[in-house]
Every structure is written in structure tokens, then in C-alpha cells.
Amino acid sequence: MLAIFQRHPRFAITCALGLLCLLLLQTSGPSDPFGPRLGRLYRHGHSSGGDLDTAWRLSQSEHVYQNMLRDRAKLIQKFGPTKNDILPWPKNREFYTLWDFFIPAFNCPHETQRVGILGDGGKWMCGLSRLQDKKDCTIYSFGINDESSFEAGLLELTQHCEVWGYDFSVKDFGPEIRNVPHLAARSHFKSWGLAGKDDPNGRPPMYTLQSLMKMNGHKFIDILKIDIEGYEFPALRSLIEYSKKHNQPLPFGQLQLEIHADRMPGVKDDKKMFKEFLEWWESLEEAGLRPFWTEPNLIFVNINLGTQPALAEYSFINIKADHDVLH
Template sequence: MPPRPTVLTIVILITIAVILLLRPYSATLNGYSSYYRDAFGPGRSLRTWLADEEAHYAVAIQERLELIKKWGPRDDAVDPYPTHGEFYTIWDFFVPAFQCPHRVQRVGTLGDGGKWVCGLDRVVKQDKCVIYSFGINGESSFESTLLKRAPGCEAWGYDYSVNSWGPEITGDPEVRDRAHFRPFALGGTNNHEDHDNPKYWTLDSLMDLNGHTFIDILKIDIEGGEFDALTAFLSTHAAAEGDVLPVGQLQLEIHAREGHENFEYFARWWAALEAAGLRPFWTEPNLVYINLVRGVRPELAEYSFINIRGNHALVNEAFN
């Protein structure tokens, strides 16, 4: 009669079995697997990954067109927030169908204020990097965490509704010397003469003011101003043949309300983001807003985009 296995042996065998069962799924669990860091699989380069994801993203665009045909049948006839039993909202047409080829992680506080970032491990390896943040509102955990992780980074923050960064930066000598703040507003045109209040700057003008040619991480949360501001930014760089959008990734809260919820307008604006090389890899609804203002439509959503063009840290095959 063979010996009976001990309890410890059983526990070890069960643990091994669970690990083996879960391994095939680890790559899909919220982007946290090491699969996303640099291991693209045998013979699969970063360039191949990006090309494959572009093919998948093209399928998502086709599915969007089919959904518009179903509920429109044209984009000017789609109700962004239907109330007659239709099973969709505007956000269902614009899904984050592109997978970032690096680890995706949430940076900053849980709840309102934190953002999802792609490939931070690559960004922080650079000797220097540039962070722009529009919309501070007294909470700077996102920017503070980035600066702590990346000693070579500096951050430029803008918000005309407050006078400084939040306490996460102003109260921390480790990072505050690398964080620069001005009470400016981001807009689609420049209106920053002495008599202008608030003073509006375009993104390109601020980059010129600061002597920057590239932004590694761009965060925008400006209560609907993102539409005009990004339209101007995209138009400037689309006008020059061969120009590449000078941004590595974009963390953006979109406010589809007060005229910007018009589906035809929104779809054209979103298509301009795509045409510039921006691909959404993450989204989450702003449920804090829904909870605070009960009974409202789901008008706010957080999106994160990777720029698939250029030669920056997230898409450079030779980056080490």
C-alpha cells in the first residue's frame, strides 16, 4: 500500500497546479503581467507588436462604423445618451482597442486624480523627461508620483483656478524644485495679454515658451476645454508634411457635455486624434462624478493614449 501524502505535500501540489492553470491568463489581467514589459514572444519585436495592434485597431474602427449604421444610420443621427431603451452610450463607440506593449499601471491616488500610464519603466530610464499637466485643482498625486519615480523628469503645471500645485508637491522638497507652476489656461488660441484674465495659451506656445520640443507625458483635465485645445494642437502639426505629434502619451479626461456631446462633432474630433497617431489603450468612466451629481448622464470618461509614431521611448525598438 503506497504511503499517504502529507497535508504539506497536498498543499504544494495544489499550489503548483493553480500556478500552471493561471499562467496562460496572466497576460490579460489588467495589463500588470510582465508579458507587457519587454517580452513580446519568440521572434516578436516591438515593431511587430505595434503593427499587429494597428491591425486589431482597424477592426475596432470598422465595428464603430457598423454600430453607427445600426443606431444612426449616419453619425449625425446617433443619440449620444439614448433614453428609449437603446443599449449603448457614446463611449461604446470609442473603445481602447489598442494594447500598450509595455506595463500599464495606475499612477497617483486611487479615485479621482490618478491616471493610467503606459511604459513608465521606460520613461523613468531617460536622463531627462518632460511632463505637462493641465488642470491641477489642488490635487497633485499623479505628478508627484511621476517625479519621485523619475529623478530626471521635470513637470510643468497649469491651472488658472488655483495658485499652486497641490500639497503632494508643495509640501515635498524631494520634488517641488522640479515642478513649475503658472496660473494659465490651455486653449485653442493665444489670449495672454496683460488685460486678459484668465490668460489662454496654446500648447505649442507653451512649449515654445519653455524651450521644449517633446512632451513625454501629457495630462489634460480642463472641463471641456480639451476639444478646442487639442484641435489647435493637432492642426498645427498636421499642417506640416511628415510632422509627428511631439507627445509620447496622453492622459485625458473627456467631458462629452455642453455641446461637445454632439455625436457627429465628437466622432470627427476623435478621428483627428487617431489621424495624428494617438491610440487609446485604457479607459474608465468617472464614477465619482456620477456619484456626486446623481441622476446625470455618464458625460465624463478618462482615456489614456499612446502615440504610435515618432522615435520616443515607448515605440523605439532600440531603447534600453
């Protein structure tokens, strides 16, 4: 060895550095931003990939997302300097809108695909292949509006998924399911609404998500779609409070959500709107929801020329629940 070093010192130094790097990689573990559950996936992941690859991707995505949170704080300080000073739709040539504070910085660890019509109604999904053969696959969809291409697409792309749909403005799913017998057989519909508290005797009847799941005998929802014209704020707030009270993660794997930022309950002016919206959004993040895709509703802007771009589609992964997309 000494002779090799004397004859070829640069080669010997390079080899020594390589061995040192290899030893460091073997002895140092990856970061564990998700807590002990995903840490176990790192330590016991399969050498052929699988859980180990997914856990590594999730860890890197969370690292990127935490960096984005710091950038959000900087943007608030730049244009605020506090959240009480930010306007969601500035009119003095500031170079931002509300949505620039809430970018989908998290990456889906699997394939992403858009399911449903290419116009208003389709949604972005993460890792749908993970649910293709799952036998107890459960889908909830709130807000049908006689257009069910998204729900029909999910049923077509999976073998065993069933969908529970709710919308008090219509009497059934759209023709994409209603007129297709083999899809209609895996669907269930009620003319009820989703809300922050139960009102079974109301017109229309309104229920919390936790109450509907109990009625249907469900413990977990694989895919949750919500498009309910502003009711998403109290409905999700109620569910988060319920989950905290019972020390449970949110009971779904991923969420496809249209946000109606102009319809926050109790918010009547722009000066309060950003603060209220930020606090609501941060409650989603604290509960484990990470956005991996967004799509502004430009159809709404086009129809109502001159209006604020207050509607946006977001897709989230729940990183605190144990579900198929995470392993």
C-alpha cells in the same frame, strides 16, 4: 530519403510540411501598418527581443484597432444608420452609450500602471519604466485643482523627469509636491490656462500648447495630462491643425485626458453632439493617437445622481511620433 518515405510516409509528409512552413515564415515579412519607420524596426530588430518585440506588439495592436474601427461603423449603421442619427445617450432602450463607440482597443506594448490616488486624479500609464532613467524627460500637466498625486507619483517613479503644471484656478501644485522639497525642485507652475488660441493678456492668461512649449524651449513632451473642463476640444484641435500645417507629428509620447463630452463648444443638443464628437475623435486617430485605457468618471455620476455619464478618462499612445514607449 526515398526509403524513409516508403517505410514511414506520414512522418515524411509531416516533416515536409514543417520545412515548407519554416521557409514561408522566413520569406514573408510582417505587416507594416505604421509605415516605413516601424517597418525598419522589424527588419533590423535585435534577436534578443527589444525593438523587434515592441514593433510586433504594436503591429498586432494596430490590426486589432483597425478591426474595431470596422465594428464602430457597423454599430453606427445599426443604430443610425448614419452618424447624424446617433444620440449619445439614447432613451429608447438602445443598448449603447457614447463611450461604446470609442473603446480603448489598442494595447500598450509594455507594462500598464495607475499612477496617483485611486480616486479621481489618478491616471493610467503605459511603459513608465521606459522613462525611469531618461535624462531629458518632460511632463506637462494641465488641470491641477490642488491635487497632485499623479504628478508626484510620476516624479517619484522617475529619476530625472521634470513637470510643468498649469491651472488658473490655483496658485501652485497640491501638497503632494508643494510640501515635498525634492519633488518641488523638479516642478514648475504657472496660473495659466490651455486653450485653442493665445490670449496672454486675458484674465486668466490662456495659451496654446505649441506656444507654451516654445516659451519653455521644449521640442517634445513625454507625458501630457489634460483635465481642463471642456477646453480639451479646441486645445487639441488647434494643436492638430498646427502639426498638420508644419508636417510634424504631435509633439508628445502619450496623453492622459479627461474628456467632458457634455461641454463641446457650440454643441447645445444631443442631435448634433455625436456627429461633432466623432469627427473630433477621428482627428485624434488620424493624428496617430490610440487609446489603450479608459475609466469612466463614476464619481461625477454619483455626485450628480441621474445625470449622463458624460465624463471619462482616456489614456493614449502616439504611434506617429518617435519616442521611448515605441522602441
